[in-house]
Amino acid sequence: MSQTKFLLDESKMPTHWYNIAADLPVALPAVLHPGTMQPVGPDDLAPLFPMELILQEVSTEREIPIPEPVREVFKLWRPAPLFRAHRLEKALGTPAKIYYKYEGVSPAGSHKPNTAIPQAWYNAQAGIKKLTTETGAGQWGSSLSFAGSLFDISVQVFQVRVSYDQKPYRRALMETYGATCVASPSNLTNSGRAILAKDPHHPGSLGIAISEAVEIAATHDDTKYALGSVLNHVLLHQTIVGQEAMLQMEMAGDDPDVIVGCTGGGSNFAGIAFPFLGQQLRGGKKRRIVAVEPAACPSLTRGKYAYDFGDTAHLTPLTKMHTLGSTFTPPGFHAGGLRYHGMAPLVSHLKELDLIEATAYHQNTCFEAGVLFARAEGIVPAPEANHAVRGAINEALRCKAEGKSEVILFNLCGHGHFDMTAYQAYFAGKLTDQQYDEAELAMALSGLPSVPA
């Protein structure tokens, strides 16, 4: 059997992030102020983010340097390994070659520290003492907690209620890193109290948790807000994943024909895909790039491409994206990190330009793929990552049917050690393929803000 792992030396860790804004054939639509409907300027965002991150949000430079202290922290787990899935290929009987980039080696167990560390560092440089944030499954919350512990920033996490109850171990992890974690909707904010007044047992959503975290940051001078996905600078920070994968695919002597990632807000997908897509936009090889989302929260495949709020209480600016409506509450399925009503503006834009594909699966078929993967490759994927595993396996089965030996690369964005209750439910046959209510989706979409053309 040939090589299984492709490891890069610390000396080969990328020194710059790749900014796809530099290579877009059509510029990204402007972000609008919901009051004036005019494009927002840096000052509008200053209550929430330090200026360095705001400048990254709007930058069109192709390469943005990764600060040295951030790279020093990355050395705790980066460069992350790339694996050839020999055993999975054999189990599937496919002529395809399957590779996966594994981001579960980070201390928090997912790709999220790739942006948590620089966000915490830029905030620390700006003298910020406290960060608020939202989290779904808890991968982002625990990552920012870890980052806060390294740069002496206190972190307050609003965790979506349904995940808070499903995944108590993630909360314990946040506390181990010294952070505090609150179930959202909470009584700590106006946004949370308004929701609880209508429904004291509301399961929460990322949109609501964002409102709560933003509200605290906007109303406290020493506090800023950090987001784990969606925004341009967050996707930018994840491009270290694809840049490393590119070097590792060279080591393996292969070049991917298909790249697969799961999408909630879009950051791990962007991380693996954008560096390869950038090559293509600059005249390089054309590859199929496939986003896999949950069928119960299908922003890319069922959402409308329109201006919408990023949160439920409408405290954020308006961005053009694929959205299910900011008041849409997805069913409480187990891939909590994918339960977001919108999609990253950059990912949405690329979908509109037909530069990427999108597909959606329900959770049982994703867990089936995850168990097959675990028994072949050993690693138990997170429920979110199971969507990418399902997507990659389906591509490999297509290759088998067509007799093609394509090269498939997917991002295994995190492990499932904190999600074993979901696996228990799957084995017990208690996992249902929950579907959203069509009437609720129509209602949420009808409430989209009207924006002058």
Add this chain to the structure above:
Amino acid sequence: MSQTKFLLDESKMPTHWYNIAADLPVALPAVLHPGTMQPVGPDDLAPLFPMELILQEVSTEREIPIPEPVREVFKLWRPAPLFRAHRLEKALGTPAKIYYKYEGVSPAGSHKPNTAIPQAWYNAQAGIKKLTTETGAGQWGSSLSFAGSLFDISVQVFQVRVSYDQKPYRRALMETYGATCVASPSNLTNSGRAILAKDPHHPGSLGIAISEAVEIAATHDDTKYALGSVLNHVLLHQTIVGQEAMLQMEMAGDDPDVIVGCTGGGSNFAGIAFPFLGQQLRGGKKRRIVAVEPAACPSLTRGKYAYDFGDTAHLTPLTKMHTLGSTFTPPGFHAGGLRYHGMAPLVSHLKELDLIEATAYHQNTCFEAGVLFARAEGIVPAPEANHAVRGAINEALRCKAEGKSEVILFNLCGHGHFDMTAYQAYFAGKLTDQQYDEAELAMALSGLPSVPA
């Protein structure tokens, strides 16, 4: 800051295990048959183990080849990384250099697959279809479950009741790999039923779980038994850890003065220590080698060096080891993997020869060390590993007090992702430094079998 991670290429993975029996200044005392009190022969062990493993158990060859299919599986995570703990050193303000070998990168999250994979492979080669085993915290049980899934062997795990209740996620992991897991004492065996008849709420112990697993294997032709620690061949399989660490310390340009490992049955400690100790026994550098055990189950520091049974129901042969007595039931502290009444005969023998040191800590100080480590280095250690972290930190603080810049190497044998309830209890102040009952210990020691001199 200098390099953080020291990675070895797959091509540098050791091709042989190191067998310390070849270099012992005094041979290990014989294993005795409890009926005849005569040394056991290979045939006595044949109902429980395949012949290849029995031959390894008694071998005095210095190098034993690692089968190629086993090395292929190891490539899923091996060679495992060695880290320099720059941030921990800084947090402690110590002039010592701290290195740790990290075995938590394995699919099951600990060093245990290093022996689970070869044990399953040798059994598969011998045509065995089912393996039984015991597990404490579940790290061994999930590792053997993983190994079984790769070689088409069905695995039945008897998990110590107190851990079964404390750590439900480990059970889910075993099930993900396709194994079955039963709380021990159980109603499935005579050994289990005898215990339950006396106390239906018995918390279990590794000694009892071993009895149950051995009983099933001994009474079924197609079934054999696998042990996760204690035995010579298990310690042998773990020496890949220390052999890799030796190459990685060379890469780092340092040579350890002190080597620290936690000890339950002794296998991860042996894994990191024996290759270095072997160098010394062949005339190389003398190093301090420190075993750290739980003060609530202190076989090396409080046990008697005597012949004893490996299990509670007295189904195993007699081995000479440090023992608290085979009927001793340790308190239900959280480092379930260290709750064993005995110590590996090889480790015990080296202790008697004054070639290693031993020390014991209660669990709160170990969790304190683990949290300090997590906030500095990111990785959350398993409760068992926290004992090694405590030991290494105390050596580093001694170096600080003495103004010495010694090189400390410890084995971080596993992560704590499945042990977060223990961390929750620690943060809530609910973790007590449980102590065993002195009268119970005296009683257990008084029951040691009498062996003719």
